[in-house]
Amino acid sequence: MSWIARLRGMLKRDRLDHDLDDELRSHVEMRAADNLAAGMSPEQANYEAQKRFGNTALLKEDTREVDVIAWLDETARDFLHALRMLRRSPGFTVVAVLTLALGIGANTAIFSVINSVLLRPLPYHDPDKLVMVWESNSQHANLHNTVSPPNFLDWQSRNTVFSSMSFIFDERDNLTGNGDPEEVVVQDISTNFFSLLGINPLLGPGFTPENGQPGHNNVVILSYGLWKGRFAGDPAIVGKSVLLNGHPQTVVGVAPRDFNWFIKDGSHTGAKPQMWSPFVFPQAFHDHKQIGRFMTVAARLQSGVTTSLAQTQMSAIAARLEQEDPDFDGHWGVNVVSLRDQISGDLRPALLILFGAVAFVLLIACANVSSLLLARAASREREMAIRTAIGASRWRIARQLLMESLLLALIGGGIGVALAVWGTNALLAASPKNLLDLRYVSMDLRVLTFTVAATLLAGLLFGFLPSYISAHSRISETLKEGGRGSSSASRRSFGRNAFVVAQLGLALVLLCGSGLLIRSFVRLIGVDPGFDTGRMLTFKIALPGSKYSADQLCITFFQQLLARISAVPGVRSASMESFPPLTGLGAATGVHLLSQPSLALSDLPVANVRVVGPDYFGTMSIPLRAGRLFNAQELAQEKHVTIINQAFADKYLRGVNPLGQKAVIYMKSDAEAENQPSEVIGVVGDVRQIGLDTAPEPTVYWPHAELVMSAMTILVRTSNDPLALLSTIRNQLQQLDPELPMAAVVTMDQLLADSLSRSRFTMLLLGIFAVVALVLAAVGIYGLIAYSVTQRTQELGIRIALGAQRRDVLRLVLAQGTRLTLLGVAIGVLAALALSRLLGTLLFGVSATDPLTFAGVAGLLAVVALLACFIPARRATRVDPMVALRNE
Amino acid sequence: MLKPKNDLLQGTLALLVLKTLARGPMHGYGMTLHIQLISKDVLRVEEGSLYPALHRMEQDGWVSAAWGISENNRRARYYHLTAKGRKQLAEEEKNWERLTQAVAHVLQFA
Numbered sequence: 001m002s003w004i005a006r007l008r009g010m011l012k013r014d015r016l017d018h019d020l021d022d023e024l025r026s027h028v029e030m031r032a033a034d035n036l037a038a039g040m041s042p043e044q045a046n047y048e049a050q051k052r053f054g055n056t057a058l059l060k061e062d063t064r065e066v067d068v069i070a071w072l073d074e075t076a077r078d079f080l081h082a083l084r085m086l087r088r089s090p091g092f093t094v095v096a097v098l099t100l101a102l103g104i105g106a107n108t109a110i111f112s113v114i115n116s117v118l119l120r121p122l123p124y125h126d127p128d129k130l131v132m133v134w135e136s137n138s139q140h141a142n143l144h145n146t147v148s149p150p151n152f153l154d155w156q157s158r159n160t161v162f163s164s165m166s167f168i169f170d171e172r173d174n175l176t177g178n179g180d181p182e183e184v185v186v187q188d189i190s191t192n193f194f195s196l197l198g199i200n201p202l203l204g205p206g207f208t209p210e211n212g213q214p215g216h217n218n219v220v221i222l223s224y225g226l227w228k229g230r231f232a233g234d235p236a237i238v239g240k241s242v243l244l245n246g247h248p249q250t251v252v253g254v255a256p257r258d259f260n261w262f263i264k265d266g267s268h269t270g271a272k273p274q275m276w277s278p279f280v281f282p283q284a285f286h287d288h289k290q291i292g293r294f295m296t297v298a299a300r301l302q303s304g305v306t307t308s309l310a311q312t313q314m315s316a317i318a319a320r321l322e323q324e325d326p327d328f329d330g331h332w333g334v335n336v337v338s339l340r341d342q343i344s345g346d347l348r349p350a351l352l353i354l355f356g357a358v359a360f361v362l363l364i365a366c367a368n369v370s371s372l373l374l375a376r377a378a379s380r381e382r383e384m385a386i387r388t389a390i391g392a393s394r395w396r397i398a399r400q401l402l403m404e405s406l407l408l409a410l411i412g413g414g415i416g417v418a419l420a421v422w423g424t425n426a427l428l429a430a431s432p433k434n435l436l437d438l439r440y441v442s443m444d445l446r447v448l449t450f451t452v453a454a455t456l457l458a459g460l461l462f463g464f465l466p467s468y469i470s471a472h473s474r475i476s477e478t479l480k481e482g483g484r485g486s487s488s489a490s491r492r493s494f495g496r497n498a499f500v501v502a503q504l505g506l507a508l509v510l511l512c513g514s515g516l517l518i519r520s521f522v523r524l525i526g527v528d529p530g531f532d533t534g535r536m537l538t539f540k541i542a543l544p545g546s547k548y549s550a551d552q553l554c555i556t557f558f559q560q561l562l563a564r565i566s567a568v569p570g571v572r573s574a575s576m577e578s579f580p581p582l583t584g585l586g587a588a589t590g591v592h593l594l595s596q597p598s599l600a601l602s603d604l605p606v607a608n609v610r611v612v613g614p615d616y617f618g619t620m621s622i623p624l625r626a627g628r629l630f631n632a633q634e635l636a637q638e639k640h641v642t643i644i645n646q647a648f649a650d651k652y653l654r655g656v657n658p659l660g661q662k663a664v665i666y667m668k669s670d671a672e673a674e675n676q677p678s679e680v681i682g683v684v685g686d687v688r689q690i691g692l693d694t695a696p697e698p699t700v701y702w703p704h705a706e707l708v709m710s711a712m713t714i715l716v717r718t719s720n721d722p723l724a725l726l727s728t729i730r731n732q733l734q735q736l737d738p739e740l741p742m743a744a745v746v747t748m749d750q751l752l753a754d755s756l757s758r759s760r761f762t763m764l765l766l767g768i769f770a771v772v773a774l775v776l777a778a779v780g781i782y783g784l785i786a787y788s789v790t791q792r793t794q795e796l797g798i799r800i801a802l803g804a805q806r807r808d809v810l811r812l813v814l815a816q817g818t819r820l821t822l823l824g825v826a827i828g829v830l831a832a833l834a835l836s837r838l839l840g841t842l843l844f845g846v847s848a849t850d851p852l853t854f855a856g857v858a859g860l861l862a863v864v865a866l867l868a869c870f871i872p873a874r875r876a877t878r879v880d881p882m883v884a885l886r887n888e
Numbered sequence: 889m890l891k892p893k894n895d896l897l898q899g900t901l902a903l904l905v906l907k908t909l910a911r912g913p914m915h916g917y918g919m920t921l922h923i924q925l926i927s928k929d930v931l932r933v934e935e936g937s938l939y940p941a942l943h944r945m946e947q948d949g950w951v952s953a954a955w956g957i958s959e960n961n962r963r964a965r966y967y968h969l970t971a972k973g974r975k976q977l978a979e980e981e982k983n984w985e986r987l988t989q990a991v992a993h994v995l996q997f998a
Contacts, residue, residue, distance in 0.1 A: 019965070020939075020943075022963070022965070023916065023939070023964075023965040024939065026915070026917070026958075026962055026963055026964045026965070027915075027916050027917045027935065027964075029962060030915075030917040030958065030960075030962060030964070031917060033960065033962075052935060
């Protein structure tokens with residue numbers, strides 16, 4: 001085909017049109033002249049010539065359709081026509097556009113989150129090659145266990161699958177000088193960490209390999225935030241010195257603004273880093289293997305190596321290490337996880353569920369608009385019939401109607417994007433801390449492409465059926481019947497009924513999902529955490545080793561601090577704990593009960609170890625189940641006594657009196673001889689350490705004097721609002737040591753709320769979508785019934801005139817709604833039964849097919865749908881027979 | 889596009905038009921008369937098919953058109969074959985012969 005000729009045609013469109021008119025006219029005239037010559041009358045001659053020619057308009061349209069220009073021109077004309085039609089019925093247009101905007105907006109908002117969490121490349125060089133390498137123990141559930149330094153060294157020297165490996169472990173250090181003392185999160189790393197990620201510092205040279213040598217590691221890189229905040233963005237910061245735990249460190253770099261490395265698993269601080277410092281392994285790490293597991297490991301795959309290949313080789317290396325040192329590495333394997341899975345792992349199920357939910361909302365919106373279009377098509381039937389009669393082809397009419405749908409979709413999509421921008425911000429504002437990283441969620445090309453695709457698809461989806469039916473209506477019937485009760489009308493009403501049933505079904509699936517999440521959440525908040533979270537202030541104090549070098553200094557400091565805080569008016573009691581509940585993982589170790597056979601360290605029962613201050617159990621309201629609590633002497637000196645929790649007694653001392661049992665708790669050293677056995681003096685109630693959804697773990701408690709720790713969380717039980725006492729308590733601390741910062745200040749209630757935030761967030765969002773779905777479905781069935789009442793006004797008028805009671809009319813109309821509702825509910829229940837399994841890990845204490853939930857939401861939907869039917873049904877009973885009949 | 893049921897095969901119409909124009913420039917009406925006459929009233933070209941076909945052939949560069957004056961002094965649009973059109977005509981004639989021969993073979997055989 002000669003496209004050039006067609007394109008040229010575009011430029012002389014008018015002339016062509018004119019030519020064509022002239023040409024056809026001359027043809028008719030010549031034929032008429034011949035007819036005349038053959039002896040016809042002038043009128044006859046003209047009529048015959050015209051008739052032979054048929055429909056000139058159609059012919060012209062056919063002839064012109066050959067052009068690209070013609071096509072574009074038709075489209076433009078369809079577009080303008082569609083615009084006029086939409087403007088002519090503003091009510092319909094507003095409802096349809098808003099419905100679509102809601103659906104498309106919700107999809108765009110959720111997709112933009114999915115895009116940033118699951119799809120967009122991570123902000124590192126060649127991020128698909130980055131993996132996390134964990135240890136994992138076949139006897140414990142944790143697949144992402146931190147790594148022992150000697151094992152890291154062995155992995156590094158033996159593997160051929162990684163081009164480089166880095167270790168990272170974080171801690172809180174005190175930053176002094178340049179202003180108030182401040183606790184900062186420092187990641188201790190190997191010097192190749194930044195080059196492994198492919199990140200160059202914004203300022204300064206960064207770490208060099210020499211910084212990994214002993215004596216050369218007194219250097220730090222600052223985060224952008226710390227540099228901008230504490231150091232006021234000092235452009236000459238590089239080369240200056242800062243005091244970290246009292247030791248001077250030279251600044252060799254500032255990290256780029258967006259740089260961030262936070263892996264929740266294995267993080268000791270649970271917070272994002274503000275500073276990086278190279279860590280040099282002491283000789284002991286190279287010598288033997290009995291070093292605890294406390295590091296996270298990141299690695300970059302060699303080119304051409306997949307994660308599973310790396311896993312295979314690392315498992316083989318782990319198996320050899322297990323043989324070489326069964327005492328330490330027994331049952332320990334390696335787990336290689338791609339960085340993407342590591343970061344998005346927790347969020348993926350919830351996000352995919354939400355994406356499914358918004359897709360449902362969009363489908364319901366489409367069904368609604370489709371149904372509206374069908375109703376409108378009925379009133380336009382005569383228009384279409386006349387257009388067909390004068391020669392418009394089916395395709396022409398279908399195209400016209402599709403154009404109207406697409407136009408609706410485009411306007412809806414445009415408003416939807418605006419809604420999404422607003423909605424995404426609302427989403428982020430409502431989302432729990434640490435769940436979504438604000439900066440990374442934004443619109444980009446991919447999101448817009450998605451939205452445009454969703455919009456066009458929606459337009460075609462809801463436009464297809466109405467335009468198909470209209471295009472296939474039979475002209476003669478329509479014209480004969482005056483636009484009422486034609487065959488396309490019955491097809492349309494079938495279509496509308498189907499849409500309403502589909503809407504109800506989809507809405508029921510969403511309602512079931514959100515009902516199950518609500519039930520889970522109610523179950524979850526009904527779980528007893530094992531202690532009283534009300535009116536309790538918590539904050540962390542970390543004593544710098546430079547000043548508090550001896551154990552006794554630490555003991556004395558904390559004793560004095562707790563005494564001062566307890567004396568503050570409004571404080572009921574105060575204590576402390578090494579790793580309080582709901583703040584993440586804490587220390588755990590193997591425990592050897594002397595009444596049980598001796599095992600290798602790695603085979604011993606494992607228990608959490610918690611170091612507590614005086615009156616800890618009273619302050620927390622943890623009940624004593626057996627035995628006694630620590631006495632004053634045990635709290636002041638090493639007396640080798642311990643209190644266990646119920647879970648420990650149930651799991652490891654079943655059927656035995658736990659009191660008086662002796663246990664070696666491998667906390668101070670890995671050698672049994674260096675760990676004096678502790679005697680169990682009491683059993684206390686269980687505490688949900690990790691979160692309400694995680695079962696209590698076996699735990700042993702030691703007094704602070706037994707294992708002196710320099711970093712403790714202070715717990716203050718108050719009579720009223722705990723935060724009101726904050727400044728008084730801070731004063732007490734500063735009187736004791738003005739250099740010490742108060743870190744992680746938060747109430748226990750807040751910690752509890754934070755631990756529930758993810759469940760609450762998912763529940764809330766799905767709930768919102770379910771309500772939107774419910775409303776749309778109700779509007780859908782309302783519209784259908786209202787329309788059918790209008791259509792049946794005459795019939796109802798006759799019935800009333802013939803003596804039908806209002807009740808009969810009501811029943812007649814409601815029966816139609818009831819049939820549709822029951823069908824929709826039945827289909828929805830079946831679909832929900834099939835789909836609710838997908839909620840899987842998001843549910844807590846509720847089965848995915850919980851009959852109570854299903855029955856409840858089915859009932860709710862049925863009631864709402866019938867109420868929606870009731871409004872038009874009541875209107876039907878008020879039909880005035882005289883008016884109805886006069887309209888005939 | 890609606891098609892009259894007794895329309896000629898699309899390819900046949902092009903062949904007939906090209907062949908007609910091989911005799912010299914002609915307007916649309918003339919072509920319908922000519923084809924009807926030569927085929928002894930067997931073939932009747934529908935106006936509804938002729939003009940779209942002419943338009944398409946013009947765009948494909950087989951024919952070109954210009955306004956002229958007809959035998960009885962009317963303004964009419966005259967079509968004439970281009971070089972490309974001649975080549976196309978040869979091609980279509982060959983195809984047609986092949987087709988009719990094939991049909992003839994089948995008829996004789998059966």
